[in-house]
Amino acid sequence: MSQLAVPRRGWENEHFATFLLSRIAFMAHPLTIADDVGSDFFCTLFEARDDDGTEKLFPTSSFAIQIKSKSDRINVTNKIDYLSTLELPYFVGAVDRCSLRLAVYSGEYIPIMFSQYKTPTALTLVPVPTLGPSGYCEQTPEGKTTLRLPFVCEISASDQPDALREKAHKLKELCSLMHSNISARASREYIFRLNYGDGTKWLILAGSGSVTTFRDNFGLRLAEVFYNLEWLLKHQPDKFSAQEFATYDALFKQLKENGHTLHPLLLDVHARLSQLVNA
Secondary structure (H helix, E strand, O other), X not given: OOOOXXXXXXXXXXXXXXXXXXXXXXXXXXXXXXXXXXXXXXXXXXXXXXXXXXXXXXXEEEEXXXXXOOOOOEEXXXXXXXXXXXXXXXXXXXXXXXXXXXXXXXXXXXXXXXXXXXXXXXXXXXXXXXXXXXXXXXXXXXXXXXXXXXXXXXXXXXXXXHXXXXXXXXXXXXXXHHHHHHHXXXXXXXXXXXXXXXXXXXXXXXXOOHHHOHHHHHHHHHHHHHHHHHHHHHHOHHHOOHHHHHXXXXXXXXXXXXXXXXXXXXXXXXXXXXXXXXX
């Protein structure tokens, strides 16, 4: 009985990617077609530590990754819903079997894209060598969207332990940034961290989503200020600043006088702190 060659090559690529990724991460792989939701593997990075003379592997960050045979355009229109709701960092890996390497590209702009643009009608992912502070995404008026995935690192069969640790650390740091941006979108705060290699930059998205949540978000941040001032006054009174409290207190009173609906947490903590300050 004959067998199609293309599916088998894909199977071989996945197995080779499993070997390379398993050098830096614990691996989980959907076993059936029914489990194929849009990622080939779910990986949890690990770091090696000495425990009483025994090397042990401790888990750190987790991510999802899709494996491809080359760094080419990827039509993921049928995965739009999956990528929109995925709360894990997402990567694409391109296998080069001739050189025994896996190039890893980052989907770090996915939560930003879904916040800044309307939901795509068609979506294409494009791995790129580098990506600057703009141009990560293009969308036509019809919603056809191109999202660029910047190169992160290359994992090779010949990599030595020090090189593997460095690449795992780079992925871990990127996963941390991506988790932060996924959380920002989920909590509807729309303040995103970006990293272009020369330090962290910030992107704040105003618009139809943010305009409905920014007042409550600011109220909660002001409540956080009062909670910390309350803690300082109780536990480290020498570090409590009455002038600092007066500044935030005046802002609170102006918001209230202007008719803003203030969060119950903000009202409660302000009342408690005011009572302590005036006692």
